[in-house]
Amino acid sequence: MPKKKITKKKIIKTKKMGARAKTVKQAVLPLAPAIPPKPPEVPQAPRGMRDILPADEHLWHAVKKEAEELSNGFGYGFIETPILEHKALFARAVGTVTDIVQKEMYCFKDQGGDELCLRPEATAAVARAYVNHGMLNLPQPVKLWYLGPFFRRERPQAGRFRQFHQWGLEALGDSHPVLDAETISIALAFFRDLELPVKLEINSIGCSQCRASYKNELVKFYTPKQELLCDACKMRLQINPLRLLDCKEAQCELLREGAPQITDFLCEACRDHFMHVLEYLDEAGVSYNLNPYIVRGLDYYNRTVFEIFPVASDDGKQKTEDRTEGEHGGEKKEAELNEDEENPSPVLNLLSSGAQSALGGGGRYDGLIEQLGGRSTPAVGFSLGLERIISYMRSRGFSPVSGRLPRIFIAQLGDAARRKALLLWHELRKEVPAVASLSKDGLKAQLEIANRLQVRYAIIIGQKEILDKTAIIRDMEAGIQEVVDYNKIVGEIKKKLAGDA
Numbered sequence: 001m002p003k004k005k006i007t008k009k010k011i012i013k014t015k016k017m018g019a020r021a022k023t024v025k026q027a028v029l030p031l032a033p034a035i036p037p038k039p040p041e042v043p044q045a046p047r048g049m050r051d052i053l054p055a056d057e058h059l060w061h062a063v064k065k066e067a068e069e070l071s072n073g074f075g076y077g078f079i080e081t082p083i084l085e086h087k088a089l090f091a092r093a094v095g096t097v098t099d100i101v102q103k104e105m106y107c108f109k110d111q112g113g114d115e116l117c118l119r120p121e122a123t124a125a126v127a128r129a130y131v132n133h134g135m136l137n138l139p140q141p142v143k144l145w146y147l148g149p150f151f152r153r154e155r156p157q158a159g160r161f162r163q164f165h166q167w168g169l170e171a172l173g174d175s176h177p178v179l180d181a182e183t184i185s186i187a188l189a190f191f192r193d194l195e196l197p198v199k200l201e202i203n204s205i206g207c208s209q210c211r212a213s214y215k216n217e218l219v220k221f222y223t224p225k226q227e228l229l230c231d232a233c234k235m236r237l238q239i240n241p242l243r244l245l246d247c248k249e250a251q252c253e254l255l256r257e258g259a260p261q262i263t264d265f266l267c268e269a270c271r272d273h274f275m276h277v278l279e280y281l282d283e284a285g286v287s288y289n290l291n292p293y294i295v296r297g298l299d300y301y302n303r304t305v306f307e308i309f310p311v312a313s314d315d316g317k318q319k320t321e322d323r324t325e326g327e328h329g330g331e332k333k334e335a336e337l338n339e340d341e342e343n344p345s346p347v348l349n350l351l352s353s354g355a356q357s358a359l360g361g362g363g364r365y366d367g368l369i370e371q372l373g374g375r376s377t378p379a380v381g382f383s384l385g386l387e388r389i390i391s392y393m394r395s396r397g398f399s400p401v402s403g404r405l406p407r408i409f410i411a412q413l414g415d416a417a418r419r420k421a422l423l424l425w426h427e428l429r430k431e432v433p434a435v436a437s438l439s440k441d442g443l444k445a446q447l448e449i450a451n452r453l454q455v456r457y458a459i460i461i462g463q464k465e466i467l468d469k470t471a472i473i474r475d476m477e478a479g480i481q482e483v484v485d486y487n488k489i490v491g492e493i494k495k496k497l498a499g500d501a
Contacts, residue, residue, distance in 0.1 A: 048162030093124035140173030168383030181280030360384030
């Protein structure tokens with residue numbers, strides 16, 4: 001059968017018929033209702049992170065100002081470490097079996113394949129900087145302070161955010177127990193200056209040899225009772241028995257009451273160190289509670305450990321058993337935020353929630369720098385959580401405090417003079433800015449530091465002055481010195497500075 005010839009005329013006719021059919025079809029279809037464009041979703045801050053608003057500006061300013069003035073006033077130099085660090089730093093320093101490393105760090109690989117993380121704490125980073133920059137060649141101890149944001153992916157809770165701020169001090173390169181007391185007393189001075197009542201809980205967890213014997217005893221104690229432990233503590237019994245003392249589960253707290261105490265297992269050197277720390281605190285008028293259950297949540301701690309807690313009422317009666325670890329690791333038992341309250345503003349009042357949370361803490365970490373590849377270097381420090389402190393300030397009311405720069409140096413000779421100097425330092429600082437280097441023994445070395453700091457006067461206390469209840473005031477510019485009654489030091493110094501003005 002012959003094929004029909006397709007002409008140009010037929011093609012044009014077919015196209016016109018198709019177009020008419022399409023037009024008719026469109027005409028009979030109902031018009032779809034116009035759908036308004038969906039408004040863009042309002043961005044929210046990431047869960048567990050919050051904005052600091054102008055309503056809280058005066059609180060943040062007061063806290064930062066007090067932290068800076070105390071740090072500078074006691075001779076600590078500012079350090080700022082990167083917000084990003086290598087993941088391996090914290091795995092080595094904090095401990096691979098800690099909650100921070102296992103669950104809480106924000107980690108990622110960059111374009112070059114480096115494993116990085118947002119810093120979860122400061123001490124390991126400061127120790128790294130100490131090694132990297134050869135600070136062991138500087139006069140020891142090297143005293144540093146920091147203030148900035150840190151990051152942990154925890155469940156948001158009252159006063160606990162995934163981005164939080166800390167102020168801290170680190171004294172690296174000296175094992176003298178007076179440095180433990182010095183850092184503790186500075187932390188407490190911070191709260192005292194802000195008129196925030198707190199209590200200090202302190203313990204010693206000894207050295208690695210002490211802890212080895214103690215861990216064996218803990219395992220012996222808990223093994224017959226392991227079925228009564230919570231699931232997490234059953235794992236801790238195998239991995240890190242010390243953390244059993246830090247659990248907040250009710251059944252574990254009951255079992256803990258009969259557990260052996262680490263202070264009974266301290267070696268002679270650790271016991272002597274701890275007793276000296278307590279003596280310095282006593283001499284400085286610092287009150288404290290000995291708490292055998294404070295062990296801290298990070299692996300690098302040894303010997304002195306401590307935590308600072310708010311006082312909920314004027315009578316100061318609070319249960320030690322309600323303790324939580326604060327900003328630095330450890331298990332928590334606090335009022336959790338509702339899912340729709342991830343970004344509470346203003347700052348949550350911790351105390352109104354009934355939570356008993358540490359405002360901060362610290363301790364000695366003599367093995368950390370060597371663990372990071374440096375030389376064996378003793379060190380001690382603390383950090384305070386600013387969000388919690390601001391909540392506490394709001395609950396107590398706030399009045400600003402003025403600060404000043406140091407103009408006085410306190411020098412000492414001998415252990416008795418050192419204790420007296422620590423007490424005088426705190427008394428004098430209320431009226432006149434002062435600095436000291438209590439871990440130094442030689443008078444010449446101390447006066448050289450005073451010259452470098454360009455202070456106007458040095459107060460010198462030695463064995464003779466202790467017996468005579470006097471002190472020497474030395475004019476650092478004129479080289480003239482005079483003996484004054486110890487009880488009149490503050491008044492005499494104020495007169496001299498007023499005359500210089």
